[in-house]
Amino acid sequence: MEGGAAALTILVVALGAFLILKGVGDVLNPPRSTAPSRVPFSGGLSPDTHAWNRYHVRYYPMALLFLAFDMEMVFMYPWAVVFVEEGLIALIEMLMFITILLFGILYTWREGAFRWS
Amino acid sequence: MVVRSILARLAKKAPVPVFLISGIGGDEITDRLRLDDRLHVTDSPRPAMILMIAGRLTSDLKYAALQVHDQMAEPRAVVRWSPAERDPAAEVFPHFVAVDAVAAAAAATLAAAAVNTRDDLLAGSFPSSPPLLPDVEPNPWRGVGPWGQGGTGMTGGVPYGRPLPERAKDRDGLQLDQLLMRVGPFLPALPEGLILEVRLQGDVIQDVTVGANPFVEEAVPDSEEEELPAFPGPADLAPFLASLRVPVAVAELELARARHHLRWLGHALRVHGLAALGRRVLALSARVHSQGAGSSNALGSAEVVELRRSLERNFTLAWATRGIGRLSGDQLAALDGGPVARAAGIERDERCADPAYLALGFKPVVYAGGDALARWRLRLHEAEQSLRLAETAGNSMTTVTGTAEGPTGPLGRGPGPSSRLLPLLPELLTGLEWGDAVTTLLSLDLDLREAALTPPGSGVAPAWAW
Known part of the structure; x- marks a missing residue:
């Protein structure tokens, strides 16, 4: 409950600060915009088409790779806990696991997934 | 009122945020304004108070x-x-502060006027300039379309009065949107006056159209009897244009060349994010300007040598420019010489035909890479060489007229260097990412004022006809 009250206080203070600053700013310099002032600046010309458009997100293979190796790290945590008990066997098992993943990296590399463009 | 006066007092202590526009005859003045500590030159009009x-x-x-x-x-x-x-x-501007000064004093007077106007604006004694364009949406919202599409939401109708982009295949064969973007003539990252219509997929350029040169209108002579165009061209070119008609001191030409290359470097560094260094280089170019011809030493060649060394060690800059904007053999042949061709290994320089230069032991600087990095290095090298030539030339005069090697390429043989480069842009920029395209444009050192000196061909569409 205490945590909730604190969060609520922060929210109210932040909202109040925003409203006060915005109010003072609007009183001192009333906002005024016209159609030409709302277009994005591109050097003095106005655009004909809207900027909403779909494009190829070329970094998605990297995001997938990050996820894969992030999961690998998740497997390593329990392995690290039992490593001292199991000794050499645990080390060999992890090396096999890493080697299999390494082939995955080499395959991805060959396929050109690391090329940005 | 108290809050307003406190804020105004604080604002007066800061440099004046200005957005610079350079017209005909204003190219060197804007450089001096960039060096003025009273001003903060912004890259966008949004934060600026003074235009x-x-x-x-x-x-x-x-x-x-x-x-x-x-x-x-x-x-x-x-x-x-x-x-x-x-x-x-x-x-077109009903309310403005007109500065009356000779060209040499214009920068200082403009800066002082900007400070005074800012103070008056903050005090409320000078009215803010009202909107000048009509407050009308160019394409008003049309709601639901003829095929039932639209209405609300991101994919509906014509949001904010503009239709959604056209579709085309991208390089992976996917059918994706093309964003049509018009940039220039006052975008600080591009050469002054350059207008481009670019189709982008993501940040990859699919198509480029170069807009008509906005300076061209002024280059047309009033009458056929007039020998020189009404438009004098960029200030940098004045001694080179004079050398087409009469002998000119070699030292004067070489100082002008060094100054041009340093000015270019100052702007290029600013666009590449090295604004403080760019400012120092601009200051150096202004000092070269003030030396004049005939000075025997202290022309700044030692500083240029040091600058060249430090920039050659700059890995970020090398990484951003290496392999970018290479021209093909046919494109280089169309250039007919100039720094861009020399940066691709073509040893062609009009100065080699002048005995006055040969007597000074002149040999053209040539680089092999042909990319933006090679052009950067070549210009730095040429600036250093030009200052050395100016130091040793004494009273030596050019002996060849009719043609001259300008800072951007050969003059007096058909179209000027920038006029030769502009038609190559669509082929050169297509396929590049936007950042690489800006790097390429910078490295070419396009000068639209110089291009305007070439009489325009017939059938050129005006810049605003799109």
């Missing part, structure tokens, strides 16, 4: 100037200096 116009605006440029003006936040004001008595800018 500063140096030089005379052509009719094409004045519409873009109006757009820039209306994009500034209020309070705002226009401060302008023009070398001409008649100025179209005066007709």
Whole structure:
């Protein structure tokens, strides 16, 4: 409950600060915009088409790779806990696991997934 | 009122945020304004308080100037200096502060006027400039379309009055949107006056159209009897244009060349994010300017050597420019010499035909890479070489007239260097990412004022006909 009250206080203070600053700013310099002032600046010309458009997100293979190796790290945590008990066997098992993943990296590399463009 | 006066007092202590527009005759003045500590030159009109116009605006440029003006936040004001008595800018800006000064003193007077106007705006004694373009949406919202599409949401109708982009295949064969973007003539990252219509997929350029040169209108002579065009061209070129007709001191030409390369470098560094270094280089170019011809030493060649060394060690810059913007053999042949061709291994320089230069032991600087990095290095090397030549040339005069090696390429043989480069842009820029395209454009050192010296061909569409 205490945590909730604190969060609520922060929210109210932040909202109040925003409203006060915005109010003072609007009183001192009333906002005024016209159609030409709302277009994005591109050097003095106005655009004909809207900027909403779909494009190829070329970094998605990297995001997938990050996820894969992030999961690998998740497997390593329990392995690290039992490593001292199991000794050499645990080390060999992890090396096999890493080697299999390494082939995955080499395959991805060959396929050109690391090329940005 | 108390809050307002406190804020105004604090704001007066800061440099004046200005957006610079350079018209005809204002190219060197804007460089001096960038060096003035009283001003903070912004890259966008949004944070600027003063729109500063140096030089005379052509009719094409004045519409873009109006757009820039209306994009500034209020309070705002226009401060302008023009070398001409008649100025179209005066007709489109109803309220402005006109600065009356000779060209040499224009920068200092403009900066002082900007400070005074800012203070008056903050005190409320000078009215903020009202919007000048009509407050009308260019394409009003049409709601639900003829095929039932639209209405609300991101994919519906014509959001904010503009249709959604067209579709085309991208390089992976996917059918994706193409974003049509028009940039220039006042985008600080591009050469002054350059207008491009670019189709982008993501940040990859699929198609480029170069807009008509907004300075061209002024290059047309008033009558056929007139020997020289009405438009004098960029200030940097003056001694080179003179050397086409009469012998000119070699030292004067070489100082002008070094100054041009350093000015280019200052702008290029600013666009590449090295603004402080760019400012230092601009200051160095201004010092070269003030030395004049005939000085025997202290022309700054030692500083240029040091600058060259430090930039050659700059890995970030090398990484951003290596392998970018390579021209093909046919494109290089079309250039007929100049720094861009010399950076691709073509040893061609008009100065080699001048005995005055040969007597000084002149040999053209040539680099092999042909990319943006090679052009950067070549210009730095040439700036250093030019200062050395100026130091040793004494009173030596050029002996060849009719042709000359300008700072951007050969002059006097058909179209000027920038006129030769502009038609190559669509092929050169297509396929590049936007950042690489800007790097390429910078490295080419395009000068639209110089391109305007070549009489325009027939059938050229005006810049605003799109």
